[in-house]
Amino acid sequence: MYKIYRLLIILKSSLDELRRNKLRTVLTSFGITIAIAGVTAIAGIMAGVEQDLTRDFQELGSETIIVKPNIYLWYQTNNLSTMSLKEQLALQSHVRGISKVASFSPFSFQGDGISGTQFSLGDKKANGTVLAISESLANVVNRYPLKGRFFKFSDSESRRRVCLVNIGLANQLDISDISQTKYLQLGNIKCRVIGIMPGSNKDILGTSADVYLPLGTAAQLNLNAISLRFAFKVLEDANAQGILKNVSNILRASQKTPRSSPNNFIIQDANEIKSLSKEVYRKIAGVLFLVVSIALIVGGIGIMNVMLASVNERTREIGLLRAIGASQEYIKVKFLVESSLLTLFGGVLGIALGYLTSIVLSSILGTSGQYIPLWSIYACISFSILIGLVCGLGPAMKAAKLPPIDALRAS
């Protein structure tokens, strides 16, 4: 019982001590605050990224396969893949065990497939990406309009000037309500908005955009801008390897790729991309954590320094406490409690700061992630306390070992 009270009283007097030196407390623990804020922000953003990846891939399903031009080969040989409807037909008719093959292509009015496009409706303007897609894409990537309808074969066939708008852009341009006919100006044409699409406008598979056009319509507008990518599902999971081998052979044959040349296309499956992107993010996070650990060590040294100064400053107080009955252990515990409260304070402040940082950063990066995982809060708090204990140990031992009379005599 006495022990518990003793600890509570030490806690209270240490809190008073920190409160009495508010400015010093804040400045001293600032290093820890910054480091913990870093950890928290990274953890928050990572959690958001993981969440986004998981969601994207849940929508897709792991059996989804994407075939796209081998951009690395293009850089090396300037030989751009020329996958077209011919390859799509070849895949569809010669490969067994796959779903309907959907095709899509990033589209721009400049013809490079990269430049952004200006959108406007009335006096509202925005900038974004356009994707030309076949009507079968919805079923392959499991993404359907929130409102209105998806493209039909006939939209593409008769080059109708219709488009689908991502929810984000729709909100920006104030066209989420499509019960009335609305025309979106994009580039130099106007298209009727026939539906609103869900989800983020960036996904790593490249199957989403701000605005979608039917492939046929886009081809009529700028045929040069069309270089197809394909998306399909593998229906027989057991034979996936064989099926993909088959896809590869058929594409090579259709494009008459010489035997000695590498594939001018890349076949990606969702799981592979998922683990690849996770790994990239993990490596980035690993590097950041390393930087943060250094900050934490520097912060800890700062704490040790200030605690040593505090011991010197309070030598007489220590001597007095010893004279009126405090044991070495009591003095040691007192200084350890003080230093760990200092780092705990820094840590809690850091968690708050890190939370704010992760909100700001995730909105800049466009990831979701406005929450901090619980494990990181626990880890930050226990780590803060641990640093306080480790860095406070030296000063606390020094204080405890001071001979009482010498300490009392100090001026």
Place this chain on the structure above:
Amino acid sequence: MIELKAIQKKYIKGKQVIDALNNINLRISKGQLLSITGSSGSGKSTLMNILGCIDNPSSGTYYLNGLNISEYNDKELSNLRSQEIGFVFQNFNLLDHLTAVENVMLPLNIKGVSFKSSFNKAMELIELVGLLGREHHTPLELSGGQQQRVAIARSLANNPNIILADEPTGNLDSKSSLAILDIFLKLNKMGKTIILITHEPEIAKAFDRNIVLSDGSMINEGE
């Protein structure tokens, strides 16, 4: 209750050895009112610190209540200081950031007594030393005499049998000195053993017993 046998204390500074105490043999019985006098540097404080268990003799044995405490470890000695001994210093040694009552509570805090009972006990003692109404003042808001009263109240917090006072009136004017002396006499009547270092012969005369130190040795004991 206190018995010192052949106590010696040497300080070694480089090649120089200072004999601060030489072969001190001393018995102090319970309830005694004892003064220690002697010129500056004669070893009074050294003797007091050894009596108060905040310093170790170089040799000799110290019996307290019949127990040889020369072999006690830090924890046992700390306990002893907490239970048996109250210290009063020339320079008061109050903590400036605490109020009077909080200063008096300190020894109880160290022991782990609950806030409520240590507060009540401290208030009793504040009253005993005549400072009721000043309990929430900090030392800087009190006069020297009042600060020394707070220090005396603090020395009594754990209800020790022995009060050690090292020149408690050394920093005070004569009026305050008398008032402080009065408190010690009152405490002695309550049964406390009082051991007090002083420079003033009048004070020494008012006490039961006086020992005189010179160059680390007891040269005379006037009963």
